Amino acid sequence: MENYDIPPVQVALDLLDLPRAIEIAKEAVLGGVTWIEAGTPLIKSEGMNAIRKLRENFPNLTIVADMKTMDAGSTEVEMAAKAGADVILILGVGPDSMIKEAVLAGKKYGVLVGTDLIATYDPVERAYELEKLGVDIINIHVGLDQQVLNIDPVELVKKVSERCKHAKIAAAGGLNSETAVKAYEAGADIIIVGGPLYKSESPEKTARDIITSLKTGKPISTSKFKKFNEKELLDAFKIVSTSNISDAMHRTGEMRGLKPVVDFKKPLKFAGPAVTVRTYAGDWSKPVSAIDVCSAGDVLVIDNCGSEISCWGGLATLSCKTKGIVAVIVDGAVRDVEEILKIGIPVFSKSITPTAGEPKGFGEINSAILCAGRTVEPGDWIIGDENGIIVVPKKDAMEIANRAIDVKEREDRVKEEINRGNTLGKVIRLKDWELKK
Numbered sequence: 001m002e003n004y005d006i007p008p009v010q011v012a013l014d015l016l017d018l019p020r021a022i023e024i025a026k027e028a029v030l031g032g033v034t035w036i037e038a039g040t041p042l043i044k045s046e047g048m049n050a051i052r053k054l055r056e057n058f059p060n061l062t063i064v065a066d067m068k069t070m071d072a073g074s075t076e077v078e079m080a081a082k083a084g085a086d087v088i089l090i091l092g093v094g095p096d097s098m099i100k101e102a103v104l105a106g107k108k109y110g111v112l113v114g115t116d117l118i119a120t121y122d123p124v125e126r127a128y129e130l131e132k133l134g135v136d137i138i139n140i141h142v143g144l145d146q147q148v149l150n151i152d153p154v155e156l157v158k159k160v161s162e163r164c165k166h167a168k169i170a171a172a173g174g175l176n177s178e179t180a181v182k183a184y185e186a187g188a189d190i191i192i193v194g195g196p197l198y199k200s201e202s203p204e205k206t207a208r209d210i211i212t213s214l215k216t217g218k219p220i221s222t223s224k225f226k227k228f229n230e231k232e233l234l235d236a237f238k239i240v241s242t243s244n245i246s247d248a249m250h251r252t253g254e255m256r257g258l259k260p261v262v263d264f265k266k267p268l269k270f271a272g273p274a275v276t277v278r279t280y281a282g283d284w285s286k287p288v289s290a291i292d293v294c295s296a297g298d299v300l301v302i303d304n305c306g307s308e309i310s311c312w313g314g315l316a317t318l319s320c321k322t323k324g325i326v327a328v329i330v331d332g333a334v335r336d337v338e339e340i341l342k343i344g345i346p347v348f349s350k351s352i353t354p355t356a357g358e359p360k361g362f363g364e365i366n367s368a369i370l371c372a373g374r375t376v377e378p379g380d381w382i383i384g385d386e387n388g389i390i391v392v393p394k395k396d397a398m399e400i401a402n403r404a405i406d407v408k409e410r411e412d413r414v415k416e417e418i419n420r421g422n423t424l425g426k427v428i429r430l431k432d433w434e435l436k437k
């Protein structure tokens with residue numbers, strides 16, 4: 001293994017397909033990465049062959065096997081060591097008897113054993129215990145399913161590096177050219193980067209940026225590979241399409257059966273928290289009153305029981321412009337299409353009719369409603385574009401936004417590979433990953 005004046009950067013290849021992983025690793029190596037990790041998904045997909053092939057392709061670099069071992073410590077360390085790994089990562093949350101066996105096997109086969117602190121109850125104390133059990137590396141790891149909740153590892157890196165004096169400290173989870181240097185300053189000896197490298201259109205450039213940031217001590221700002229917090233939801237939802245969000249929500253969330261009253265010559269994209277209205281066939285009183293309850297940036301969502309009598313029209317849409325409302329969704333009918341198109345606020349409805357109802361005043365504003373097949377609570381996020389409309393529950397909005405961005409970033413890399421002369425079926429090895437039952 002090499003000597004460094006900055007911590008080694010380890011590319012975590014969390015992909016399913018070995019040829020793609022090797023290609024991405026080669027590009028990352030051109031940018032200065034020196035540790036190559038067979039990520040757990042790659043190991044589960046390709047087995048120990050992933051490690052053998054990485055060793056073959058990168059004979060002089062450090063090969064890491066992220067085994068996430070929980071049991072059979074000695075056997076799993078032996079397997080990975082014999083396949084060519086220099087460093088084997090196991091789970092720190094596992095039993096001490098497993099850790100001891102893994103450490104002994106590591107010494108026997110001349111490899112380093114690292115423990116991942118993911119899901120440990122008291123990570124700082126467990127790190128100290130693991131160090132006493134003889135592990136070589138402690139990995140402070142915020143996993144992929146934790147990062148979407150906007151957790152980052154830096155604070156914990158600091159605490160663990162103060163507590164542990166012998167083991168090397170690795171940091172993983174959401175590190176990029178902006179944050180890697182913070183992890184280094186907090187005490188990390190090894191910087192692990194997955195997504196920002198394997199999702200990059202240019203892993204070489206991304207790796208170079210990360211390494212430059214470590215060398216200069218200055219973060220390099222990036223618009224990609226970031227996680228968004230509760231206050232940044234609008235920015236986050238504007239980056240992604242409703243298709244990305246649908247994938248992130250496992251195909252739930254879509255409103256069904258609505259037709260847009262929009263000018264398709266202009267790009268269509270809106271996102272905002274819902275103000276909800278429930279009323280009855282053609283009764284337009286509560287929908288119109290709700291306009292005054294809205295703040296700028298809101299989306300007005302109206303449950304008119306799928307009525308074919310209009311509860312919405314041009315004057316109401318114009319009032320939305322005054323208030324800064326970004327879209328109106330009606331489970332019912334609307335009218336004055338020409339005016340709506342001229343005003344330019346997207347309106348979606350089940351049907352269009354010239355016939356309006358009466359302002360009777362039945363219903364409620366800002367209660368839970370059912371609209372186009374989806375329950376909508378006040379404050380839920382409504383996102384719309386040319387593909388349709390998605391409802392994201394308020395309580396899950398940050399997680400879904402971050403997951404949708406991950407979907408988009410993965411697609412960006414696939415797009416890059418197609419643009420290099422490939423096809424989708426080949427890039428994602430479609431035949432292998434069809435459902436087999």
Ligand SMILES: O=C([C@H](O)CO)[C@H](O)[C@H](O)COP(=O)(O)O
Nearest residue numbers: 012040143144173174193194195
């Ligand atoms: O170890 C990882 C995860 O458990 C999947 O195997 C990741 O490599 C690690 O979280 C780093 O990922 P990024 O946040 O994408 O850099």
